[in-house]
Amino acid sequence: MLLEGEFTVNRPVQEVNRYLRDMDRIMTCLPGLQQYTRSGEDYVCKIKLDVSKAENSYLSTLSGKLIAKYEDTTENMARISANGRVAGSSIQLIITVETSPEGESTSVSWSSEMEFGLLIRIIGESKVRELSRLNIENTIECIRKQMETLQT
Amino acid sequence: MTDKIAVIGGGITGLFTTLYLANAGFNVHLYERGDIASGTSGHFHGMLHSGARYAVNDEISARECANENRIIFEMASNFVEDTGGYFVALNGEEAEYGSILSRRCNALGILSEEIQPEEFLKLEPFVNPSAQKILRVPDRIIHSYEFSVAVALEALMNGASISTNSNVEKINVEAGSVKGITVSGVNGTRRESFDYVVNATGPYSSGLLSRSGVETPPLMPAVGSMAVYNGRFVNSVINRMRKPSDGDIFLPYGEVSILGTLATVVDNPEEFEVDSEDIEMMVEEGNEMIPALGGMKYSRIYSSIRPLVDDSSKSAREATRSFRIIEHTEDGLNGLVSLVGGKFTTGRLIGEQTADYVTGKFGNRDRSKKKVDLNSTYERFSRSGKCRYPELLKMLGDKRGTIDEERLNPALSLIFAASICID
Ligand SMILES: Cc1cc2nc3c(=O)[nH]c(=O)nc-3n(C[C@H](O)[C@H](O)[C@H](O)COP(=O)(O)OP(=O)(O)OC[C@H]3O[C@@H](n4cnc5c(N)ncnc54)[C@H](O)[C@@H]3O)c2cc1C
Numbered sequence: 001m002l003l004e005g006e007f008t009v010n011r012p013v014q015e016v017n018r019y020l021r022d023m024d025r026i027m028t029c030l031p032g033l034q035q036y037t038r039s040g041e042d043y044v045c046k047i048k049l050d051v052s053k054a055e056n057s058y059l060s061t062l063s064g065k066l067i068a069k070y071e072d073t074t075e076n077m078a079r080i081s082a083n084g085r086v087a088g089s090s091i092q093l094i095i096t097v098e099t100s101p102e103g104e105s106t107s108v109s110w111s112s113e114m115e116f117g118l119l120i121r122i123i124g125e126s127k128v129r130e131l132s133r134l135n136i137e138n139t140i141e142c143i144r145k146q147m148e149t150l151q152t
Numbered sequence: 153m154t155d156k157i158a159v160i161g162g163g164i165t166g167l168f169t170t171l172y173l174a175n176a177g178f179n180v181h182l183y184e185r186g187d188i189a190s191g192t193s194g195h196f197h198g199m200l201h202s203g204a205r206y207a208v209n210d211e212i213s214a215r216e217c218a219n220e221n222r223i224i225f226e227m228a229s230n231f232v233e234d235t236g237g238y239f240v241a242l243n244g245e246e247a248e249y250g251s252i253l254s255r256r257c258n259a260l261g262i263l264s265e266e267i268q269p270e271e272f273l274k275l276e277p278f279v280n281p282s283a284q285k286i287l288r289v290p291d292r293i294i295h296s297y298e299f300s301v302a303v304a305l306e307a308l309m310n311g312a313s314i315s316t317n318s319n320v321e322k323i324n325v326e327a328g329s330v331k332g333i334t335v336s337g338v339n340g341t342r343r344e345s346f347d348y349v350v351n352a353t354g355p356y357s358s359g360l361l362s363r364s365g366v367e368t369p370p371l372m373p374a375v376g377s378m379a380v381y382n383g384r385f386v387n388s389v390i391n392r393m394r395k396p397s398d399g400d401i402f403l404p405y406g407e408v409s410i411l412g413t414l415a416t417v418v419d420n421p422e423e424f425e426v427d428s429e430d431i432e433m434m435v436e437e438g439n440e441m442i443p444a445l446g447g448m449k450y451s452r453i454y455s456s457i458r459p460l461v462d463d464s465s466k467s468a469r470e471a472t473r474s475f476r477i478i479e480h481t482e483d484g485l486n487g488l489v490s491l492v493g494g495k496f497t498t499g500r501l502i503g504e505q506t507a508d509y510v511t512g513k514f515g516n517r518d519r520s521k522k523k524v525d526l527n528s529t530y531e532r533f534s535r536s537g538k539c540r541y542p543e544l545l546k547m548l549g550d551k552r553g554t555i556d557e558e559r560l561n562p563a564l565s566l567i568f569a570a571s572i573c574i575d
Contacts, residue, residue: 046433048397052209059374059415060209060395063433088375088416088430118417122374 001132004111005140009147013076013101016108016147020078020097027068029142030082031093031135032061036068043068049086051123053131059122062087076100089118095139108147112136155179155514158333158346160320160360162186163193164496166352167303168503173350174312175522176511181344182304182312183335185319188569189300192355193496195456197378197412198296198405199389200224200232201497204239204264204289205396207256208249213474216498218262224500225292228526231299235404237291237389238272240283242440246393247285253393254287264289278385278444291389293403294496301565302529304572309529309536310522316573323349323364323488330487348513350506351490355421355457361490367483369476369490374458377426378412379435379450385409385442392441399437411438411445421457475502477509533568540571 009016019025027036027043036045045068048061064086071094072079082093092115100107114132116123123131155178159170162184173180184190203218225232241247250266257264265288272286273279304314318337323330332345353360358368384404392400398414414434418424431453439446475493480486489509494502511517539545544567551560 050395052395061397062415063398063437065429065433085427085430088418088427118419121417122415 001129002111002113003133003136004109006107006109007144008102009106009108009144010104011106011147011150012104013099013106015150016099016106017076019147019150020099021073023068023070023080025146026080026143029139029146030066030068031139041069045082045084047084047086049091049135051127051131053127053134062119064091066091066093087119087122089116091116091119093135093139095136097143106147108144110140110143112140155517156346157181157348157350157510158183158320158344159350159352160323160333161191161352161354161356162188162300162304162314162316163191163352163354164189164300164303164499165193165354165491165494165502165506166350167300167307168500169350169352169491169506170312170314170503171303171307171310171524172503172507173510174307174310175524176507177311177517178510178514180307180312181346182307182314183318183320183333184314184316187316188304188314188572189297191353192456192458193300193499194296195454196296196376196496197401197410198293198403199237199401199497200292200294201495202237202290202292203260203262204237204253204257204287204291205391205401207260207262208253209395210474211256211260213495213498214256214260214262216474216501217495218260220497220501221290221292224294224497227524228294228299228302230527230530231295231302233293233295233404235291235293235388237289237391237403238267238276239287239289239391239393240272240279240441241285241393242280242282243284249395250285250287250393257287257289262289276386276388276390278442279390280441280443285393287393289391291391293389293405295406295562296496297569298562298565299526301569301572302526305533305568306524306526306529308538308572309533314572316569320353320360321363323351323360323366325364325366325485328484328486330485347487348510349488350510351488352506354492357490357492359422366480366485366488369478369492375416375418375421375424375426375455376413376458377416377431377434377453377455378410378414379431379438380452380454381409381411381445381448382451383407383409385444390441392437397437399434400441402438402442408451411435411442411450415458424455426453426455473505474498477502477506530564530568538571539568541567 032047032049034046045066052060066082066084068082077098079096095112097110157180159182170182201217203214206214322334361368389403478490480488
């Protein structure tokens with residue numbers, strides 16, 4: 001499921017672009033992040049994915065590991081992928097963020113995709129869309145907030 | 153109609169269904185492809201839930217478990233270890249969850265009491281000493297095989313027949329009605345006629361139903377795994393104070409301790425492997441709760457399938473129970489129900505409600521309100537003359553008073569279980 005959107009942050013584009021290269025900060029926005037360690041270009045993250053929306057008493061959160069890294073970056077664009085396993089199922093999150101100056105502010109457009117693999121089986125097809133949307137929206141909202149509070 | 157009913161599946165659900173149907177006077181025959189409780193009911197975590205684990209996120213399950221915990225303890229205390237349970241918060245966020253948990257337990261009538269961490273750590277010295285908030289709840293431990301065999305024996309003594317090692321290949325259907333089953337056992341394959349069939353194969357339902365050409369209920373099979381450690385590290389059920397998650401229950405079971413669970417998704421519920429990397433994740437969680445485990449290797453892993461029901465079609469508020477009795481009449485088929493969902497703790501309730509449901513279908517009898525006392529079942533069965541191995545029974549009797557008396561107790565269940573099969 002592909003989601004996309006746009007927002008404006010009240011910070012100059014250079015600052016926002018610098019932030020987009022600061023993986024240590026962006027990492028903290030990954031859904032359900034518990035802790036992470038760096039191994040070369042890779043960020044190995046322990047996550048707990050909140051699946052309580054699936055309304056299943058056994059499965060409120062599921063544990064997993066993701067490896068996050070930059071796929072591609074240019075002056076005005078960063079693409080981050082996070083691949084790994086949750087509950088034995090492969091899972092993938094890709095976020096692309098592009099910036100353009102808008103006077104003193106920055107216009108940010110983003111697109112993101114989340115794949116749940118076999119997890120669909122236990123979460124149920126209908127809930128998986130909601131879960132992807134929720135996780136992506138939370139991640140983007142977290143990134144937006146971090147951009148808003150950038151210090152010069 | 154001769155009121156002849158087949159129950160397929162000798163897990164806790166099928167066993168209690170058989171017992172209650174037999175008590176209601178039906179001519180009931182249970183078929184199990186392996187031994188009693190050889191499916192999920194023999195590979196679960198061993199907890200007789202107090203309901204507290206579900207108090208925050210699943211009120212229906214919590215209420216059912218709270219009730220059943222009391223009922224089972226009353227009817228079968230011989231098979232239950234009344235250890236009590238504790239929820240343990242290891243950080244501020246978990247302690248906050250504990251306040252919600254405590255309120256929800258109160259609202260649902262689940263006895264809970266906050267105790268001081270220092271006091272708790274004297275009782276459970278292996279738990280992480282940074283425990284901040286502790287809530288005591290009435291969790292208990294149930295000895296699965298001995299208990300399940302008692303239910304089977306009780307059903308047998310009430311007139312039911314049970315065939316173990318009997319795989320039901322197919323439910324036979326003619327002109328939209330169930331006519332019986334095709335079963336294969338040690339004596340070959342045969343067809344048996346029945347008026348009604350209860351499918352209690354739980355998480356394994358899909359295979360049987362599709363072989364029979366019957367629409368499969370919306371099951372979402374998920375594997376659950378547990379790690380066994382040699383030695384009793386704790387005296388009670390230790391739960392992590394947070395939303396149900398992986399690796400957050402640690403409990404004593406006989407002479408070992410069991411950490412669980414880890415949820416994984418698999419392609420085929422009949423054949424799967426759990427990745428050791430996933431197991432490590434659960435073990436890391438367990439180590440946080442019981443740091444001493446960090447320096448040890450678990451002795452083995454066991455896994456089983458959860459019979460989760462896909463209730464996405466229904467809002468949770470509409471649901472009145474945590475399991476479903478699925479009639480197949482919607483698919484144009486009479487004489488068959490499938491049971492899905494539930495927990496070991498609620499197996500009795502599912503069996504009772506299914507027997508009520510089936511009794512209602514036949515319309516010519518009242519459900520028996522006969523009280524079930526499983527504490528005296530082994531004793532009564534010993535005297536019933538139905539045990540096929542009196543010489544083994546005598547050998548075991550002779551071990552009374554020896555150093556091994558208690559260690560050999562479970563052997564009685566095996567001797568009795570071997571007496572059950574009539575295939
Ligand atoms: C990891 C894990 C931990 C759990 N922990 C707890 C816990 O601590 N407390 C709790 O209350 N609940 C717990 N549960 C839930 C509980 O174990 C199950 O809900 C319960 O055991 C299900 O019982 P059942 O009779 O429906 O299924 P099963 O016990 O699986 O019984 C189904 C039976 O059908 C038989 N069968 C299948 N196909 C055929 C066929 N064609 N012919 C004949 N027989 C057939 C199988 O051999 C099996 O014995 C846990 C579940 C899991 C997965």
